[in-house]
Amino acid sequence: MTMRVLVLDSPDAAGASAADVIEAQVRLKPQSVLGLATGSSPIPIYRELVRRHREEGLSFAETTFFLLDEYVGLAADHACSYRHFIQEHFVDHVDVQPSKVNGLDGTASDLDAEALRYEQAMIASGGIDLQLLGLGRNGHIGFNEPGSPLDSQTRVATLTETTRQDNSRFFPPVDPVPVRVLTQGIGSILRARNLLVIATGAAKAQAVAATIEGSISTSVPGSAIRLHPEVTVTLDAQAAAHLRADAIAQDQSSAV
Numbered sequence: 001m002t003m004r005v006l007v008l009d010s011p012d013a014a015g016a017s018a019a020d021v022i023e024a025q026v027r028l029k030p031q032s033v034l035g036l037a038t039g040s041s042p043i044p045i046y047r048e049l050v051r052r053h054r055e056e057g058l059s060f061a062e063t064t065f066f067l068l069d070e071y072v073g074l075a076a077d078h079a080c081s082y083r084h085f086i087q088e089h090f091v092d093h094v095d096v097q098p099s100k101v102n103g104l105d106g107t108a109s110d111l112d113a114e115a116l117r118y119e120q121a122m123i124a125s126g127g128i129d130l131q132l133l134g135l136g137r138n139g140h141i142g143f144n145e146p147g148s149p150l151d152s153q154t155r156v157a158t159l160t161e162t163t164r165q166d167n168s169r170f171f172p173p174v175d176p177v178p179v180r181v182l183t184q185g186i187g188s189i190l191r192a193r194n195l196l197v198i199a200t201g202a203a204k205a206q207a208v209a210a211t212i213e214g215s216i217s218t219s220v221p222g223s224a225i226r227l228h229p230e231v232t233v234t235l236d237a238q239a240a241a242h243l244r245a246d247a248i249a250q251d252q253s254s255a256v
């Protein structure tokens, strides 16, 4: 298995490095299907992609997108929904066709049916070419919390208290973070042809080390990426601080 672990000086540099991977995919295949992630870590990536669209003609007009996860109960236009996040940070600033942006409907009356519809839509699209992922402090990917089966599919899931506290910074003080979410499963994520993970900041250092160097286990959902043959991990120096030096390759491939 080959995993490229790229360590950059700053979150912005990590974002630019991840943007390079996305740009290469879209230039190679403009009709790519990209899986998009939310959270603070990918923001520098979206900022850089928007800049490249404006200044360097990078086009997303033919690209299809699938979001990774969504809060149950939040409509697409809710300020804290992930659908809204992706509009605000990316879609509104590039030449994406709105009909090609797919998200999970957190207000669906039948959430199980919504999860199944989404899984089938991803498959019908031809499958995700490149899936972007952040990493939770507890090692979660998407909203697959510790304990999530490695072959899990898109489904309704329950957040841990840690994640709700971490994500409360995105919500107004009076608004509780939803307990339930819809998320692509770990198995759904692993079906993507390529994975691109970004993690920045000292708070992620432990989760990064457990993901890359610990045992592959449901207790660290991120560790499942090591079951995938094509993975790039972009880190800043702080997030990489607990990694063994030999796990890290600056701008080159390394077998982990």
Ligand code: GLP
Binding pocket: 037, 038, 039, 040, 041, 042, 068, 069, 133, 134, 135, 136, 137, 140, 141, 142, 143, 163, 167
């Ligand atoms: C949320 C998202 C994850 C994301 C994680 C980390 O829980 N569901 O997909 O990876 O946050 O977020 P941040 O980058 O803000 O630390």
